[in-house]
């Protein structure tokens with residue numbers, strides 16, 4: 001049976017907020033009985049673009065992470081709901097019934113992704129419904145996907161085996177896999193948000209001046225085992241990305257013809273730029 005999935009490419013999201021605005025436009029002032037009550041004009045972020053800055057000047061980057069209801073197959077909100085207020089549709093979409101869920105504020109805390117928002121005026125929990133009301137009306141994808149000109153969002157309707165194959169071949173990941181909720185939202189290039197890098201710039205004295213050193217061999221080791229290697233670019237820069245930010249101990253070793261080797265020990269938490277390294 002085909003079910004909906006959403007692939008979010010973190011590397012492509014520019015934080016343009018068009019998906020956020022499209023969702024507001026769809027739901028502020030509009031009620032869709034059986035799907036969602038009106039969204040409040042202020043305060044709710046059913047699609048929430050989070051921001052992560054990594055590194056230090058001049059080696060710095062910023063990534064944006066769209067977070068919305070993950071339409072989990074093993075959803076805590078479904079289990080914690082009373083009166084069958086939250087249901088899983090056959091196409092994979094999770095719906096919070098705006099009538100049955102009245103007063104069930106505990107559903108906000110039930111969601112490990114912070115994707116349920118409390119509507120104070122109506123006393124109901126609310127979330128991004130994957131535009132189920134539009135899909136049921138013949139739309140081919142949610143409005144958020146339609147407006148994302150950066151190519152950061154792709155809605156995919158397929159069977160679970162196909163989706164698993166695609167996830168494996170493209171390295172798609174889930175947010176908070178430790179929560180065990182089996183989300184239907186998949187993230188590409190998530191390392192831009194949840195992993196760290198070690199980078200630096202290699203330079204050497206040349207007479208009275210200092211030049212960058214392109215083409216130097218740089219290796220990265222952990223527990224005396226080499227885990228990556230690279231060469232410096234034309235500016236003498238190198239970067240090892242996608243590293244676990246777990247306070248691990250790393251050693252960076254630099255070798256360039258005509259210069260003595262150099263090594264540096266690094267304890268990696270957040271991303272680190274080692275600065276200009278003179279060899």
Ligand code: SF4
Nearest residue numbers: 013014016017019148
């Ligand atoms: S529309 Fe696309 S690029 Fe813009 S914020 Fe949303 S996901 Fe990111």
Ligand code: SF4
Nearest residue numbers: 069070072075077111
């Ligand atoms: S992300 Fe939260 S609200 Fe959405 S299905 Fe999962 S537990 Fe429920």
